[in-house]
Amino acid sequence: MTDPTRDPGQDRLDELASAYLDGEVTGDERARVENDPQLQARVERLRAVAEAVGGGFTPLSDEDATMQRRRARLAGEDVVLAGPVAPAVRRDRRVWLPPAAVAAAVLVILALVGVLLIAAAGTGGGSADTASAGKAETAGGAATDTPSSASAAVGGTTLRELGSFADNAALRRTLEQLADVTTLAGAYQSDESTTRVKAAEVQRCDTTVRAAQSDLGDRLAFAGAEIGGRRVLVFSHPVEGSAGGTAKTQLTAVDMETCQPLFAVIR
Amino acid sequence: VTGPARDPPGTLAPGVAEGDDDLVSRARAGDERALDDLLRRHQDRIHGVCRRLVGNEADALDATQEALISIVRGLPRFDGRSSFSTWAYRIATNAALDELRRRARRPVSSLDDARPGRREPVQPGPSVSQAVGDRLDVDAALAEVPLEFRAPVVLRDLCQLDYAEIAEVLDIPPGTVRSRISRGRAALAERLADPEGNPAPPPDRRNPRP
Numbered sequence: 001m002t003d004p005t006r007d008p009g010q011d012r013l014d015e016l017a018s019a020y021l022d023g024e025v026t027g028d029e030r031a032r033v034e035n036d037p038q039l040q041a042r043v044e045r046l047r048a049v050a051e052a053v054g055g056g057f058t059p060l061s062d063e064d065a066t067m068q069r070r071r072a073r074l075a076g077e078d079v080v081l082a083g084p085v086a087p088a089v090r091r092d093r094r095v096w097l098p099p100a101a102v103a104a105a106v107l108v109i110l111a112l113v114g115v116l117l118i119a120a121a122g123t124g125g126g127s128a129d130t131a132s133a134g135k136a137e138t139a140g141g142a143a144t145d146t147p148s149s150a151s152a153a154v155g156g157t158t159l160r161e162l163g164s165f166a167d168n169a170a171l172r173r174t175l176e177q178l179a180d181v182t183t184l185a186g187a188y189q190s191d192e193s194t195t196r197v198k199a200a201e202v203q204r205c206d207t208t209v210r211a212a213q214s215d216l217g218d219r220l221a222f223a224g225a226e227i228g229g230r231r232v233l234v235f236s237h238p239v240e241g242s243a244g245g246t247a248k249t250q251l252t253a254v255d256m257e258t259c260q261p262l263f264a265v266i267r
Numbered sequence: 268v269t270g271p272a273r274d275p276p277g278t279l280a281p282g283v284a285e286g287d288d289d290l291v292s293r294a295r296a297g298d299e300r301a302l303d304d305l306l307r308r309h310q311d312r313i314h315g316v317c318r319r320l321v322g323n324e325a326d327a328l329d330a331t332q333e334a335l336i337s338i339v340r341g342l343p344r345f346d347g348r349s350s351f352s353t354w355a356y357r358i359a360t361n362a363a364l365d366e367l368r369r370r371a372r373r374p375v376s377s378l379d380d381a382r383p384g385r386r387e388p389v390q391p392g393p394s395v396s397q398a399v400g401d402r403l404d405v406d407a408a409l410a411e412v413p414l415e416f417r418a419p420v421v422l423r424d425l426c427q428l429d430y431a432e433i434a435e436v437l438d439i440p441p442g443t444v445r446s447r448i449s450r451g452r453a454a455l456a457e458r459l460a461d462p463e464g465n466p467a468p469p470p471d472r473r474n475p476r477p
Contacts, residue, residue, distance in 0.1 A: 011450070018449035022423060024430050049456045052405045053319060053424035059311045060331070068332050069306045073299060076339030266336070 017042035320363035416451030
């Protein structure tokens with residue numbers, strides 16, 4: 001960017017004075033500035049400008065500062081925890097059974113299956129009907145075979161399923177791409193899949209999330225997901241008083257059993 | 268290079284650099300308290316960068332929030348080649364630039380026109396040193412300085428980065444940093460001395476030395 005009205009000679013003097021102010025001059029340049037009263041005057045003029053830029057603004061209020069840090073920690077929680085320490089801990093927790101123990105366990109399971117089959121043959125064909133009825137009643141839509149789907153309840157609230165994810169980051173990416181954050185719809189493959197869950201469980205986790213973060217408004221939507229076999233609830237809440245007047249929505253993933261937040265995405 | 272000793276406003280306390288390294292290590296290992304301390308330590312300066320670059324508080328708050336989130340999410344990838352503060356200011360600068368781009372795409376409303384960062388009618392001040400005491404004067408004047416000059420001035424005068432660090436943050440040569448800071452300060456001085464925008468050469472220009 002070149003300003004034709006500027007005098008290149010004066011620009012060089014300004015640059016020298018400015019660099020002197022910052023301690024970014026050679027010994028010769030420094031001597032020149034210190035021996036020239038007019039250059040010293042330029043330095044003082046620029047010093048006033050530099051001090052104005054460096055100060056004078058109002059720092060963040062404690063409330064704003066605390067809220068911003070909390071949101072940042074929540075938004076990045078899974079990323080930070082996925083650092084170098086966490087995987088090592090997980091590996092240490094893996095337990096390997098000796099081959100003999102595995103073989104014994106297989107034999108016990110086979111024996112139990114055999115006993116159940118014999119018992120079923122003795123009671124006639126009615127059990128098949130009972131099993132299929134139970135499945136339909138529990139699913140209330142597409143069946144789910146996740147281990148923790150035990151929390152699904154007959155007559156509960158319909159829970160839209162976001163799908164199964166390998167880890168928090170995978171679910172986060174999906175949430176970051178959702179087309180509609182107010183209904184939690186639009187970016188996942190199994191958006192028609194639903195299950196049922198006790199309304200009280202949804203409410204309990206929603207209350208926990210909002211108790212931890214006072215600037216969240218009334219819940220807009222919620223959905224279910226599975227991360228590595230763990231059941232997760234995802235809530236959509238408006239962020240009240242969003243900075244800049246821009247309405248924002250926070251998507252919070254929580255463990256369905258404990259209601260503890262796993263991470264959040266602000267859209 | 269040498270120069271006069273300078274006591275910059277808002278300088279971080281001695282020993283902060285070592286403290287940052289410890290906090291970064293603990294935060295990366297999942298220590299939430301360390302992460303909070305790290306963010307708390309730099310939050311005001313990050314907010315200051317955003318405030319000075321975007322020119323108004325509302326957009327600065329948005330940019331600050333985005334910067335903090337980016338810092339937390341990027342922490343596992345922070346390689347320590349630069350100091351944490353330099354890395355954080357780079358993120359803050361980028362967040363502020365993103366905010367300015369978003370603002371440029373927003374339709375202009377009457378409310379936008381009333382923001383402090385916009386040019387507001389400010390009474391001409393008789394001197395730079397009197398005008399600089401007014402925060403609105405500084406923000407309004409900075410908003411009129413081209414961004415390529417504004418950013419290095421803010422990183423130098425607010426964050427106290429040296430020219431090499433500013434060059435790294437802005438990805439420009441150190442020599443360019445020197446000239447841009449000079450031109451940014453000169454433009455700022457003229458605007459602070461005469462906020463109406465009338466040409467007002469500094470006193471020493473009326474009697475240039477040969």
